[in-house]
Every structure is written in C-alpha cells, then in structure tokens.
Amino acid sequence: MRVFDLSLGQMLWSRRSVFLGILLGGPVFLAAAVRLIVEMSARGFRINGATASGSAVFGLIMWLLYIRFIIPILGVFFGTSLIADEVDDKTITYLFTRPVPRRAVLLGKYLAYVACTVLLVLPSVILVFFLIVPMGGSTIAGAFPSLVTDLGMLALGLIAYGAVFALVGTRLKRPLIVGLVFAFGWEPAVMLFPGYLKRLTVAYYLQALVNHEMPQDSAASVLLTLFHEVPSVAMSLLGLAVIVAVSLWFAGRAVENREYVLEQ
Amino acid sequence: MIPPPIVAVVSADHLSKWYGQVIGLNDVSVVVPPGVTGLLGPNGAGKSTFMKLITGQLKPSKGAINVLGEPIWQNPALYFRIGFCPEQDAFYERMTGLEWVTALMRLNGVSDTDAAAKARRAIETVDLVDAADKKIGAYSKGMRQRIKMAQALAHEPELLILDEPLGGMDPIARRKTIRMIKDLGRAGRSVIVSSHILHEIESMTANILLINQGRIVAEGNVHQIRDLIDEHPHTVYIKADQTRALAREFLSQDDVLSLKFEDDAVVVQTAKPDAFYARLTDLAASGELGGIHEVTSPDDNLQAVFQYLVKS
Numbered sequence: 001m002r003v004f005d006l007s008l009g010q011m012l013w014s015r016r017s018v019f020l021g022i023l024l025g026g027p028v029f030l031a032a033a034v035r036l037i038v039e040m041s042a043r044g045f046r047i048n049g050a051t052a053s054g055s056a057v058f059g060l061i062m063w064l065l066y067i068r069f070i071i072p073i074l075g076v077f078f079g080t081s082l083i084a085d086e087v088d089d090k091t092i093t094y095l096f097t098r099p100v101p102r103r104a105v106l107l108g109k110y111l112a113y114v115a116c117t118v119l120l121v122l123p124s125v126i127l128v129f130f131l132i133v134p135m136g137g138s139t140i141a142g143a144f145p146s147l148v149t150d151l152g153m154l155a156l157g158l159i160a161y162g163a164v165f166a167l168v169g170t171r172l173k174r175p176l177i178v179g180l181v182f183a184f185g186w187e188p189a190v191m192l193f194p195g196y197l198k199r200l201t202v203a204y205y206l207q208a209l210v211n212h213e214m215p216q217d218s219a220a221s222v223l224l225t226l227f228h229e230v231p232s233v234a235m236s237l238l239g240l241a242v243i244v245a246v247s248l249w250f251a252g253r254a255v256e257n258r259e260y261v262l263e264q
Numbered sequence: 265m266i267p268p269p270i271v272a273v274v275s276a277d278h279l280s281k282w283y284g285q286v287i288g289l290n291d292v293s294v295v296v297p298p299g300v301t302g303l304l305g306p307n308g309a310g311k312s313t314f315m316k317l318i319t320g321q322l323k324p325s326k327g328a329i330n331v332l333g334e335p336i337w338q339n340p341a342l343y344f345r346i347g348f349c350p351e352q353d354a355f356y357e358r359m360t361g362l363e364w365v366t367a368l369m370r371l372n373g374v375s376d377t378d379a380a381a382k383a384r385r386a387i388e389t390v391d392l393v394d395a396a397d398k399k400i401g402a403y404s405k406g407m408r409q410r411i412k413m414a415q416a417l418a419h420e421p422e423l424l425i426l427d428e429p430l431g432g433m434d435p436i437a438r439r440k441t442i443r444m445i446k447d448l449g450r451a452g453r454s455v456i457v458s459s460h461i462l463h464e465i466e467s468m469t470a471n472i473l474l475i476n477q478g479r480i481v482a483e484g485n486v487h488q489i490r491d492l493i494d495e496h497p498h499t500v501y502i503k504a505d506q507t508r509a510l511a512r513e514f515l516s517q518d519d520v521l522s523l524k525f526e527d528d529a530v531v532v533q534t535a536k537p538d539a540f541y542a543r544l545t546d547l548a549a550s551g552e553l554g555g556i557h558e559v560t561s562p563d564d565n566l567q568a569v570f571q572y573l574v575k576s
Binding site: 102 | 316319320321322323338340344352354355356367370372
C-alpha cells in the first residue's frame with residue numbers, strides 16, 4: 001500500500017496523465033458539440049436516416065471511443081510503463097533496495113495505475129452520459145442503471161488491460177509497440193473469426209459485458225456480428241479474473257528475476 | 265571472556281559477473297570486515313558492478329556473495345539492515361526532500377509519524393534542514409547528493425553502502441560528509457564507500473580494497489598505496505565564482521604544477537593533494553575568494569598507479 005501511495009502521486013501528476021486527461025476530454029467535447037448541434041437543430045440526432053435516442057448515441061460513443069480505443073490505449077500507455085518509467089528515470093534503485101519484495105512493488109504500482117485511470121475515465125464517461133442521454137426522449141433516471149453497469153465494465157477493462165500490458169512491459173523489449181499491436185491489431189483481427197483464439201483476448205470477455213448494441217459501422221463489424229460468440233456474464237468475469245491473475249503473477253515473476261542495469 | 269568472532273559484512277567467494285562478452289567482475293574472493301572500508305578504482309574498474317552485486321541489484325554469474333551473513337539476491341528483508349546511496353542522480357523531482365525521504369522510509373514498514381521523524385533526523389544529519397521543504401528539482405548538485413545520503417541513513421542501517429557519495433559536493437559539504445562517515449564507523453556501523461579518488465577514501469578510512477579491470481588488485485592499508493599516488497600529479501576541477509582570483513592564489517603555491525581554465529571552472533594539477541585540498545577547504549570556508557560550488561577530480565592519474573600495481 002505504501003508503494004501504491006508513492007506511485008499514485010507520481011502517476012497523477014506525470015506528463016502521461018496530463019496528456020491522457022486531455023485525451024479523455026475529447027469525448028466530453030464531442031458530446032457537448034453533439035448536444036449543442038441537436039439542441040440548435042430541430043431534427044434530433046440521426047443514424048442511418050433514423051432519429052436515435054440519447055441512450056443509443058451514448059452506446060455508440062461507448063463502443064467507438066471508450067471500449068475500442070480509450071480503455072486499451074490507457075492500458076497500453078500506463079501498463080507497459082509501470083516499471084519501465086522507473087528504470088528510465090533511474091529511480092527503480094530506491095524501490096528495489098527497500099525491504100519490499102519486487103513483486104509487491106509491481107502490485108503497488110499496478111493498483112496505483114488502476115486508481116489513476118479510473119479517476120480519469122469515469123468522470124469523462126459520466127459527463128458524456130449527462131450530456132448525451134437526455135437527447136431524443138431518453139431519461140437519465142431510466143438510463144442510470146445502465147451507466148452504473150458501464151462504469152463497472154470500463155473499470156474491469158482497465159484492470160484487465162493494465163494487467164496484460166504490465167506483463168508485456170516486464171517481459172518484452174519495446175513493450176509499447178507490442179502493446180499497441182496487441183490492442184489494435186491482434187485483438188480486432190482475432191475477434192472477427194470463429195475459433196478459440198479469441199478467448200486469448202481481453203476484448204472477447206469485456207465486450208460480452210457491454211449493455212449497448214455493437215455498432216454496424218463497417219464490414220468488420222458485420223463479420224463480428226456474424227461470428228459473435230458471447231460468453232455469459234459469469235464466464236466473462238471469470239475469464240477476466242484469470243487473465244488478470246495470470247498476467248500479474250508472471251509479471252511479478254519477471255520483475256523478481258530480472259536484473260535492471262541502469263546506464264550511468 | 266572470549267570476544268565474539270568478527271562477522272564479515274560482505275564476503276565474496278569466487279564472484280564473477282559478466283554482461284554478454286564483457287566481464288564486469290572476475291573471480292573476486294574478498295572479505296570486508298566491519299568498520300569503514302573504501303572501494304577504490306578508476307571508472308570501469310568494476311566498482312559499480314561490485315556495488316550492484318552487494319546491494320542485490322545484480323545476480324552473480326558465478327560464485328557467491330553474502331551480505332551480513334546472508335545471500336542478498338532476492339532477499340528483501342536484508343534491506344532493513346542495509347542503506348544504499350547510489351551514484352546516479354535520480355529522484356522524484358516534484359517531491360520535497362522531506363517528502364521523498366519520508367516516503368522511502370514508509371517503505372521500510374515504519375508508521376507515518378515515525379517515518380517523518382526519522383526523515384527529519386536524517387536530513388538534520390546531512391545538514392539540509394533549510395531545504396527540506398523545497399522541491400528536489402530546485403536542489404543544487406551537492407544538495408542532491410546529501411538528500412540521497414539522507415534516504416540511505418534514515419532507517420539507521422547496520423551497513424551503509426555509498427557509491428561515489430562525494431561527487432559534485434562543495435568542499436564544506438565534502439568535509440562534513442567525510443566526518444559523518446567516520447563518526448558512523450566509530451559508532452559501530454559498517455560503511456562501504458566507493459570512489460575513484462584515493463585522497464577521499466584516505467580521509468575516511470585506512471582500510472581499502474583496490475579494484476581494477478574486474479579484479480581486486482590490493483586490499484589492506486591505504487598508506488602503502490598513498491606513497492605511490494604521490495608520485496603522480498593529482499588533477500582537481502573547481503567550479504567557482506572567481507576562477508581568476510582562485511588561480512592567482514593557487515599559482516602562489518609551489519605544489520601547483522599546472523593550471524587551466526574551462527568555462528567557469530579552473531583545472532589544477534598539484535603534486536601535494538593533501539595540502540591543496542586543505543587550502544581549498546579553508547578558502548571555501550572563509551569565502552574571501554567568492555563561492556566554490558563544485559570540486560571534482562578525474563582519475564587519469566590513478567590509472568598510472570593501477571598499471572604500476574598490476575605490474576608489481
């Protein structure tokens with residue numbers, strides 16, 4: 001917990017967090033712009049010619065921005081750098097010459113990542129919700145339970161992606177590139193086709209927890225819908241728990257056995 | 265009454281470390297006794313590798329290393345008893361000195377109140393009380409060295425390992441740090457301090473390990489080594505406010521062999537480093553020739569001594 005305290009302060013005020021805070025402002029800005037345009041025009045928000053409710057638009061934003069982009073990106077940028085940042089800054093020596101097992105240092109930093117990213121993402125989602133949902137006849141009260149589920153699902157996504165990319169960060173050289181390829185290459189590709197490979201992705205389990213209908217915005221999405229095997233909620237939660245536990249265990253092992261040679 | 269046997273603070277048994285094709289340390293077997301021990305060697309000699317092995321940051325490629333009677337690698341509990349001051353200049357720059365030392369103390373399992381108290385005491389020891397509440401990013405090089413020392417000392421370890429602790433310090437801070445290290449030795453703590461400057465080590469202890477090209481070349485009393493180093497000129501780099509005034513002062517002494525200016529510093533070669541450093545410290549203390557901000561010494565003269573030792 002002491003590593004958590006130390007790391008949380010460092011993470012919240014790092015350049016990385018400031019940049020990602022600005023990134024998370026993007027959906028809020030977009031939502032505000034959409035709301036303004038809808039309020040000024042009389043027609044409402046239209047998707048494929050039909051007027052869409054606020055809840056539907058919110059669901060679209062959740063899929064396209066948060067689930068497919070923001071959550072994996074946060075996982076990659078923060079998760080791969082949990083130890084790497086300390087190595088680059090040469091401050092890792094102070095943490096690894098304290099009576100704290102290296103595995104505990106990694107876990108403390110991982111928990112700080114979870115707290116930091118949840119603190120960044122959830123307010124962004126809540127703001128988008130309050131801006132968008134009241135459009136087109138939806139009510140906040142009616143959609144509120146769905147928001148709670150969405151927040152929980154996004155937090156699980158941050159937890160799972162963070163653990164996977166923490167493993168990538170402790171095991172591989174150039175973890176950022178590997179992480180980006182995994183999140184935006186491997187996962188979307190594997191999800192398109194039938195078979196067991198998709199069970200080796202976070203997206204497979206996470207997308208099963210999403211309340212909102214998947215958007216049909218491309219041929220890839222149509223393929224995805226055709227071959228979409230949806231695990232149950234229980235199976236998804238179990239799958240994510242296993243991914244997190246296994247990833248963190250192997251990441252901890254890597255950190256304990258690795259020698260960190262700092263250039264003078 | 266039979267006194268208890270002296271336990272080695274560090275014992276290395278046929279210790280080797282290599283990085284791919286590069287040998288960092290080559291078949292080193294040595295026992296470091298309690299007290300203050302200097303590890304002396306030029307840059308690239310293997311000092312840092314040895315330091316990293318005895319602080320558990322590296323795993324031996326071959327052989328064994330024990331610290332305070334136990335293997336150090338993957339043994340975090342041992343760090344309750346060890347304090348380490350690394351060479352690299354790296355900090356959490358946004359934190360104040362007090363915050364940083366307190367945060368690291370908390371990692372030793374100490375309560376928040378005790379951590380803050382111990383941090384304050386350590387900061388007092390290194391004479392940094394006035395700057396304790398300033399951000400480390402605003403510290404001078406010497407202050408950064410001292411706050412590093414503070415984090416190593418704060419939990420009152422049995423064994424203190426200091427990797428080039430005097431680098432970049434002004435003469436006053438250097439003198440205070442040397443005195444502090446000697447006081448720690450007298451108080452029963454063990455200290456291993458590394459340097460590439462014989463004069464620094466000599467002012468702290470008579471017991472040294474001489475390392476070069478990954479091997480322990482000599483160990484024991486420093487005075488025997490001292491006689492050799494005196495044959496070779498000693499280079500000192502001094503960054504100061506009034507370099508020309510300092511130069512005029514130095515040139516009036518017959519032990520100064522040569523002198524040149526580099527940016528806002530003066531580089532002096534002296535045949536009598538003892539007397540030179542003593543004079544420099546007096547000048548810094550009096551302030552009569554302005555502020556003296558940094559004193560460092562490259563090791564090129566030491567290289568010749570090592571070559572001599574290896575041949576003999």
